[in-house]
Structure formats: C-alpha cells, structure tokens
Amino acid sequence: MSSPTLNWFNRVKQALLSKELKTKQELLGLIRDAQQREILTPDTLQMIEGSLQVSEMHVRDIMIPRAQAVALDVNDSPDDLVKIVVESGHSRFPVVGENRDDVQGIFLAKDLLDYYATDQQEPFNMREVMRSGIFIPESKRLNVLLREFRTSRNHMAIVIDEYGGMAGLVTIEDVIEQIVGDIDDEHDFEDEVYINPRDNGYYLVWALTPIDDFNLYFDVDLDEDEMDTVGGLVIKAFGHLPKRSESVDFAGFHFEVMRANNRRIHLLRIKRLADDETQTAESDNNM
Template identity: 55%
Template sequence: MVMAREPMSNEDRSSSSDHRSWLDRISQAISGEPRDRDSLVEILRDGQRRGLLDADQLAMIEGALHVSEMQVRDIMIPRSQMVVVRRDATTDELLPPVIESGHSRFPVIGESRDDVIGILIAKDLLQFASAGNASTSFDMREVMRPALFVPESKRLDVMLKEFRASRNHLAVVVDEYGGVAGMVTIEDVLEQIVGEIDDEHDVGDDTYILSRRDEGSVIKALTPVEDFNEHFGTSLSDDEFDTIGGYVAHAFGHVPVRGETVSLEGHRFEVVRADNRRIHLLMVRPEEPAARDEKPGRRSVSH
C-alpha cells in the first residue's frame, strides 16, 4: 500500500531551502567561485551559523586552510628551549632529563647545539636502563636514529606530508646559514589544525599554575587574572580581560607565536604554546631590576 506523504510545512520548506542554498554556494566555491580563500571561509562560517557545522568542525577546517599559509618558523621550538642529549652521555646522565621532560624524542648533539647528529627515542633506552652494566654497555651510535633537517621556510602543509611519508615525528629546523634554529614535531603541526593536544605531561585540567624552582612558572593562558595576581603578587586589572592569556595577547597586539616575550608589571611572559587562534601556555619569570626601568609592556622575539 502506498502511503500518502504529508505536505511539507512552511518552516520545513524554508529550512530545506536554506540548506540547499548553502550547499549550492559550497558547490560554487569548490568549482571555482568565489576565487579567494576569505570568501570560502565566510561561506563556511555562514554554514556554522545555520547549524550545518559545529564550532569545532569549523575551527578544524579553518586550521587546515591556515597551515598552508604558515611556515615552520612560526611554530618551531627555539633552539634555546630544545631539550637535547649529548652523544657521549651515559644512561645515568640521560635518564634525569628524559624523565623530567616527559618527551619521547631528543636531538643528539656533538660539540654544540648546532651539531645535531641524530635523534634518540626514549623507549630505546629501556633495554639499557634496567641492566646492571647499563653505563658501560650503552652506545649512543647504536641506538640513535637519523635526524630529519628542514628549512625554516617550509610550509606546514608540506611539513605534515613529509612527516607522514618519512614516518618521523620530529624534525630539526635549520636557518639559511645551516645553523640549528630549533625543532618542530608532528604534534606541533597537528595542533594548528585541531587545537591543543594535551597529554599526561601537560598541566592538568584543575591546575592553572605549575611552578618550577629555577626556570620560572609555566601557567595556563586560561588562568584567571585574579588568581594570577594572588599567586604572583601583581595588580593586573581584570576589568577588560578575565584570563591572563587575554591580557597578554592584548599587550602583544596580535596572537603571538611560540618564543615571543613581553614584559608586564615586573614579570616577563614568554609564549610556550600557541596556535593561530590563541595562546595556550606561558612561561613567567621575574624580571631583572635593570630591565624593569625600561618602558613597561615592551615586546621582543627570542629564537
């Protein structure tokens, strides 16, 4: 028996028309109209407003589009912040930095940080760590892997393809003169698309401030300004911004990249982790008395 279909209501007809209209615009964009990326992004945002995409999906699409405009230098870990191991180190010397950092891969250096000769994977140490004669049987040359070197100017979308093709998770970044400028990981690239990726070594959800005795304090950008003031004895205003990340981003005047620094109220803020949309982690250090006499809010970029 053939059932008669109920007539479509005006509301359903209007909704169907809106969806079809939006999908038609997407089809036009894919076929070449509009021809610029900004127009395409605006169509996608329109789709999000209509409920065809949620905010996370839109953010990932925009992130995927954005990586083709970014270069490795925009997200790399500066050379000064690289956790490295020496070629002639014993397991007794290697285990403390490996355990403390929580990283899985480490550049192996010879005479200096410019002399990267390979990559040590932490799990390769396991067979030696528990052996009684570990310090004498361990030979770095037998366990380290070849290092992947890439220029600062390499686009992130190309970098991601290279990571996938080579099955490497870490690359050493070199400048135009061949010196080591820093390093980049596959996680750094993916975070530009999907946002921050937390692991067991990141600051916990219930923790905003993680103090380190010698290096300063690592804090989440989501730390309330009020909590920051209480912890550091500062008097930053929370009239305009609720979080320290918003306050610091305003001081920069743009969304900063990793390694950028700014001085505020006697403290130096260094961006530890950020993507193209917002800051995630900051390193905070008390500023030297001489530097406090300079103009407050000054900015600099360290690599």
C-alpha cells in the same frame, strides 16, 4: 534521506568543482554560515579553518626555537639520559656533538628501556641506537611537512637556518595541533589548574587565568579594569599578538609565551623578577 551536513558538503564540492568559489575568503564565508546555521559544530569549524591555514603557514611559524630545544650530548651516559628524559617529559630528542649546530641524529627515549632490559655487558653507544635525523628549512610549508612526516613515518625534524645551523625543531604533534587545537598529554596539567609551579622559580600559567586569581595566588595587584585575563594583559604589554617563545617583562614578572596560534595565546611561563630587574624592565617599557 540525506542529512543537512551531507547536503552542505555536496554544495561545497560542487562549488569547488565548478570554480564558483574563487577565493579562500568565499569558502570561509560559506563555512561560517554553515556553523551559524548549526550545520557544523564549533570544533569542526576550527578543524576546517586550521586545515586551510596549514597550507599557508611555514615551519618557522610553529617550530620550537633552538634555545628551548632539549638536546642530548652524543657522549651522555645512560644515567644522564634518564635524568634528562624524566625532567623534560619528552620522548624524542636531537643528539648533538661538538655544539648545537652539530646535530648527529634523533634519540628515542624508549631505546633506553632496551638497554636497561639487557644485562648491560656491552657499553652504551649512542651512535648505535640513535636514528637518522631529518633536516628541513624554516621556509617549508606545513602541509608539505605533514605529508613528509606521514610518508617517512618520522615524528620529528630538525629545522636549519640559512647557514646550516640548527634553528629549532618541529614535531608532527606541532603540525597537527594547528588543525585540531592543543593536544594535551600526561605531562600537561589540567585545565582547571590555572597556575602550576615548576622548578627554578618558574610557573606555567594558562592565558585564560582570571586576573583576580593571579593576584590572589601571587599576592599582587595587577589592574583588572581593562582586561579580565592574564593573557589579555600580556597582549597589551606586547602591543601585538605574540608568537611562541616571545617574552616581555612587566609588573614584576617575566612572561614567556609557551603556546600560541594566530588567534590567541594559550600558555605562559612566568617568573618573578628581582627588584633590580623590575626597575630595568620598567625603565625599558617607559622609553
């Protein structure tokens, strides 16, 4: 006996083959109807919608901007590399030469284990251990990139701008997260911890942090009348739904979007502003 879910998928398959569904909106309507009738779970609905959206998104929509990319110098010593790997928590890094536009290749952190596991008689040579880099334009579609990641078995690509310089980088995890949602690793903090202090006076703050929790933690008095969460206040300050790496100053803080999709903000990085920076920010916002 067939299940309701299987029957629904067969209906969608027949509708697609017969070309009854002429637009993506019609297909999304059928998908949402299935979710309302509890044929599909919310998580399944999110993945289906994400799969459809990936074909319309480009690398520029999700890439890690150049300014935020953690790069290694081709001349870095092993001890310097260890410090950067530990501090960043990343497993892959672009390797640059004279400047950030001179990308030489990709370095895998696990290759440091091979070096330290030997007697280290030979001097460390980055050029011998780094892998070839993959270079892609900002305009490449995400579904095409995902297919290339799978066939080439690479997990990172360098994004170049129209002048051939490094615009940023993108990983296979960035693409998959557009389909299945955020993938947390051992370097992410728990959902229950809304505010997590970092180095140099920065804090990572979940966008869903209740404003009263934020006020209590930082001993401030942000307005709770119109919005319930910090993310809501940030969107209001921007005047639009911001993308990753966009930033805004208000209420005595610098807010930078660390994670976001085309539906909502997920994670923020914030830092208190000095008094003169606060006055400048308020002046700019009032202009």
